[in-house]
Amino acid sequence: MFRYLRRSRAAMFGLVIVVFWAAVTILAPHLAPYSPLDQHLEDRLKPPGIRYPFGTDELGRDVLSRVLYGARLSIPAGVTVVAVTAILGALLGAVAGFVGGLVDESIMRVSDAVLAFPSLILAMAITTAMGPGLVNALLAIVLVLWPEYARLMRGQVLSIRHMEYVTAARAIGVPDRRILWRHVLPNTISVALVKASLDVGNVIIIAAALSFVGLGAVPPTPEWGAMVAGGRQKFFEWWIGTFPGLAIFTVVMGFNFLGDGLRDLLDARLRTVRYEGAEEPPRPPARQAEEFSMERAD
Amino acid sequence: MLVTVPVLFVITLLGFILTYLIPADPLSMVLSERAMANPDIVRAYRERWGLDAPPAVRYLTYVRNLVHGDLGMSIATQQPVVADLKNFVPATVELALAAMMVAVVVGLPLGVIAAVNRERWTDHLARTGSIIGVSMPVFWLGLLALAIFYYRLQIAPGPGQLDPHLIPPPVLTGMLVVDSALAGRWDALLDALHHLALPALVLGAYVMGTITRVTRSSVLEVLLADYIRTARAKGVAERVVVFHHALRNALIPTVTVVGLAFGNLMAGAVMTETIFAWPGIGRYAVDAASKLDFPAIMGVTLFVAIVYVAINFTVDILYAVLDPRIRLD
Numbered sequence: 001m002f003r004y005l006r007r008s009r010a011a012m013f014g015l016v017i018v019v020f021w022a023a024v025t026i027l028a029p030h031l032a033p034y035s036p037l038d039q040h041l042e043d044r045l046k047p048p049g050i051r052y053p054f055g056t057d058e059l060g061r062d063v064l065s066r067v068l069y070g071a072r073l074s075i076p077a078g079v080t081v082v083a084v085t086a087i088l089g090a091l092l093g094a095v096a097g098f099v100g101g102l103v104d105e106s107i108m109r110v111s112d113a114v115l116a117f118p119s120l121i122l123a124m125a126i127t128t129a130m131g132p133g134l135v136n137a138l139l140a141i142v143l144v145l146w147p148e149y150a151r152l153m154r155g156q157v158l159s160i161r162h163m164e165y166v167t168a169a170r171a172i173g174v175p176d177r178r179i180l181w182r183h184v185l186p187n188t189i190s191v192a193l194v195k196a197s198l199d200v201g202n203v204i205i206i207a208a209a210l211s212f213v214g215l216g217a218v219p220p221t222p223e224w225g226a227m228v229a230g231g232r233q234k235f236f237e238w239w240i241g242t243f244p245g246l247a248i249f250t251v252v253m254g255f256n257f258l259g260d261g262l263r264d265l266l267d268a269r270l271r272t273v274r275y276e277g278a279e280e281p282p283r284p285p286a287r288q289a290e291e292f293s294m295e296r297a298d
Numbered sequence: 299m300l301v302t303v304p305v306l307f308v309i310t311l312l313g314f315i316l317t318y319l320i321p322a323d324p325l326s327m328v329l330s331e332r333a334m335a336n337p338d339i340v341r342a343y344r345e346r347w348g349l350d351a352p353p354a355v356r357y358l359t360y361v362r363n364l365v366h367g368d369l370g371m372s373i374a375t376q377q378p379v380v381a382d383l384k385n386f387v388p389a390t391v392e393l394a395l396a397a398m399m400v401a402v403v404v405g406l407p408l409g410v411i412a413a414v415n416r417e418r419w420t421d422h423l424a425r426t427g428s429i430i431g432v433s434m435p436v437f438w439l440g441l442l443a444l445a446i447f448y449y450r451l452q453i454a455p456g457p458g459q460l461d462p463h464l465i466p467p468p469v470l471t472g473m474l475v476v477d478s479a480l481a482g483r484w485d486a487l488l489d490a491l492h493h494l495a496l497p498a499l500v501l502g503a504y505v506m507g508t509i510t511r512v513t514r515s516s517v518l519e520v521l522l523a524d525y526i527r528t529a530r531a532k533g534v535a536e537r538v539v540v541f542h543h544a545l546r547n548a549l550i551p552t553v554t555v556v557g558l559a560f561g562n563l564m565a566g567a568v569m570t571e572t573i574f575a576w577p578g579i580g581r582y583a584v585d586a587a588s589k590l591d592f593p594a595i596m597g598v599t600l601f602v603a604i605v606y607v608a609i610n611f612t613v614d615i616l617y618a619v620l621d622p623r624i625r626l627d
Contacts, residue, residue: 010422010425010426010429109308110312112305112308113305113308113309113311113312114312116305116308116309116599116602116603116606117309117313117599118565118568118583118598118599118602120565120568120569121565121568121580121583121584121586121587121595121598121599122587124583124584124587124588125316125586125587125590125595128327128587128588128589128590129590201432201433205435208435208437209435209437209568209569212437212569213572213584213588215588225435225437228435228437228438228441231441232441235444235445235448235449235450236449238445241438241441242442242445245435245438245441245442248435248438249433249434249435249438252433252434252435253429253430253433256429256432256433257429260425260429
């Protein structure tokens with residue numbers, strides 16, 4: 001897969017950014033010149049300089065250190081939330097598509113209703129109810145996003161369910177559960193994977209947005225969204241909000257370039273391999289993934 | 299259209315179940331801690347808002363009122379939700395339309411240019427630009443735009459819809475730009491447009507990315523079709539091939555995405571409205587969410603659901619206009 005990725009300059013670019021930020025996440029304590037919480041009250045609101053490359057905030061905390069430490073929150077949070085959401089939603093969707101009947105109906109109607117709610121607002125309401133905090137905000141995102149995966153996977157499973165190799169497996173007496181796990185799911189995973197890679201960025205932005213409005217990370221936690229909010233009223237001290245925002249932007253961009261590359265790769269493979277010989281190529285499922293990933297934190 | 303009625307009921311039912319699943323008491327958001335400690339006040343409030351009735355009764359009451367076009371009272375604003383929506387929707391419509399205009403006017407040509415110049419620098423530029431567009435956290439971009447254009451360069455006005463020194467035009471549609479034009483208040487019109495520009499650009503930049511991307515990929519697909527080859531073989535000018543033969547057939551996915559995006563914006567561009575102090579549905583919803591004002595949240599949700607249905611309906615009609623092979627049943 002890496003060999004394929006190397007062909008796409010955009011995907012490589014994304015990969016480099018993601019690897020860079022992954023390194024920052026791991027090495028933050030070694031890279032940061034100060035502790036993210038240490039207040040240097042004599043150096044409040046210092047512009048970027050030699051001592052403080054990104055300047056200091058109103059409590060004299062080093063913005064660079066806080067941005068570096070912020071990576072340890074946002075990036076693992078984004079990846080974990082997407083992983084949990086994707087697995088949960090995909091399983092529900094796969095079961096719905098595979099079993100059908102009442103199970104299908106009930107899962108899909110619930111997902112319809114959740115999708116009907118404006119997601120950011122629903123997430124805000126859930127977070128408010130559970131009490132502000134990063135973990136609650138992330139839980140709320142999972143609750144709001146799973147139906148997208150459920151729908152995507154259900155569609156995939158439905159299209160694969162009647163493929164010949166599934167019928168063949170059924171004919172030789174393979175039990176349903178095994179068919180689902182061994183024959184159906186592996187063939188649908190790539191589409192969910194592309195959506196997941198594009199969603200990591202989304203989730204990082206939504207989580208930051210929740211923190212920005214004060215529902216996510218609680219101060220003094222060095223969370224990027226909360227830091228941007230901290231710089232909100234300070235137009236003159238531009239560095240307080242600009243650098244954390246830049247961090248969000250670059251991380252999300254990295255994941256989006258990577259996801260875009262993965263999608264191209266999948267698109268190309270789908271066109272040449274799976275549908276070879278078919279008269280008219282069906283709409284590439286990767287495109288479906290795109291339609292479902294309309295961003296939310298606008 | 300009618301099939302959506304059951305969906306609306308599922309939404310209300312789910313919303314209701316949600317209020318029960320959520321452990322927090324909405325009263326704790328309106329009443330002070332001292333008032334919460336007084337059982338008499340709490341009981342009086344419960345009675346006043348009908349929170350003491352059994353869940354089934356409450357739900358049926360809600361649905362009965364809903365059928366009569368009554369969405370209940372907002373706990374936070376103490377006003378009928380319908381009246382609140384009337385107040386907040388126009389600003390959102392105005393912003394959403396302006397943002398969509400920016401996004402389509404820039405994004406669509408960009409997508410076509412990228413597709414025609416596939417794998418050349420214009421294509422890479424357009425694709426990179428569209429990814430950058432969707433990667434920007436809107437709340438950060440909005441602040442950055444304010445810091446640069448309002449604070450530094452002083453060419454854009456600050457947050458809000460209208461200069462506080464100006465007397466707003468009489469309310470007709472609620473959309474300031476339209477109202478000012480109708481009232482012939484050119485000073486207000488100019489100022490309203492001036493205030494609209496920055497949020498519309500910020501919001502549009504972000505929708506643009508999606509439009510560019512979808513247009514590019516659908517034009518690419520169409521350009522491979524046989525009839526395009528035929529047209530080229532006949533010697534039809536490339537410009538005509540692209541804009542007449544290809545674009546029209548490639549527009550369907552773009553129209554879908556524009557419709558979806560518009561629906562999303564109608565849910566209120568929550569972050570943009572917050573940053574630019576825009577009195578729209580997004581701000582109303584954020585306020586409602588932070589006060590667990592369920593009648594208001596449900597009202598916004600139902601409104602958005604109905605808007606979505608209307609948009610999907612329009613999009614379906616547009617399909618048939620764009621592609622005569624598509625028939626509406």
